[in-house]
Amino acid sequence: MFTGIIETMGTVSQIIEEGTNLHFIIASTLSNELKIDQSVAHNGVCLTVVSLTEDTYTVTAIQETLQKTNLQHLKVNNKINLERCMQMNGRLDGHIVQGHVDQTGVCILREELDGSWEYRFKYQAEKGNVTVEKGSVCVNGISLTVVNSTDDEFSVFIIPYTHEHTNLHEVHVGDTVNLEFDIIGKYVARLIKNNHIS
Known part of the structure; x- marks a missing residue:
């Protein structure tokens, strides 16, 4: 669950094709605060962190996600809006956002x-x-x-x-x-x- 209040922007540093999937390596100031399996919204798309370095992290978008979102148009050096999932003890400053693009x-x-x-x-x-x-x-x-x-x-x-x-x-x-x-x-x-x- 998200709020739609963007925490920061990340930069697409690398895109790796694997079958019909795309792995996005994102450079972000949030990278050192993330953990494997954490959900992060990318331009409003909820994706799971699958690997980490000190300055970057990787998420994977499957074909279904790519077909229904603008992630398929991302290129290296594009900026991307980032939001970690909301904390239950925090204020809901935006509105209830699922991270599932319609x-x-x-x-x-x-x-x-x-x-x-x-x-x-x-x-x-x-x-x-x-x-x-x-x-x-x-x-x-x-x-x-x-x-x-x-x-x-x-x-x-x-x-x-x-x-x-x-x-x-x-x-x-x-x-x-x-x-x-x-x-x-x-x-x-x-x-x-x-x-x-x-």
Whole structure:
């Protein structure tokens, strides 16, 4: 379980192919605090630490994960948002995030405003995911508030701190991002759909 509050960014230092899997070696200031089998969210994707050095650690993404996320587009030297799993005795500063990406979306607007940035994302509505005004959504693992919600698009406004301390500053129009929709909204949408069928 995660909160969507990014701890730091890591850098992809090496990518190793093994069959249909990709092993990502990540350089990060968190490396010396991690342990084998620990869960870490990478752009919102929960992956397990499989090996460690003093300055790097390795995680593995299987084909299923690669097909459903933007991890397949990562290249060496790319920045990646990192968050360790939440502690039960800590504050939930973001929202409940599972680290299971629902689908990807595409950035269709990036506009610098006077002191903030607006990003707008488009996604495939037929997958059944929804956003609501002032609700929560996770973009590349970042807990954000939805504005201007439609059936297949939504916007978020980014403060300077978030823009600087996450990889959103590297996201441009046409880029693919990972989306995890609010877990409560997903359950409500499923209940409504089932009631319409029965």
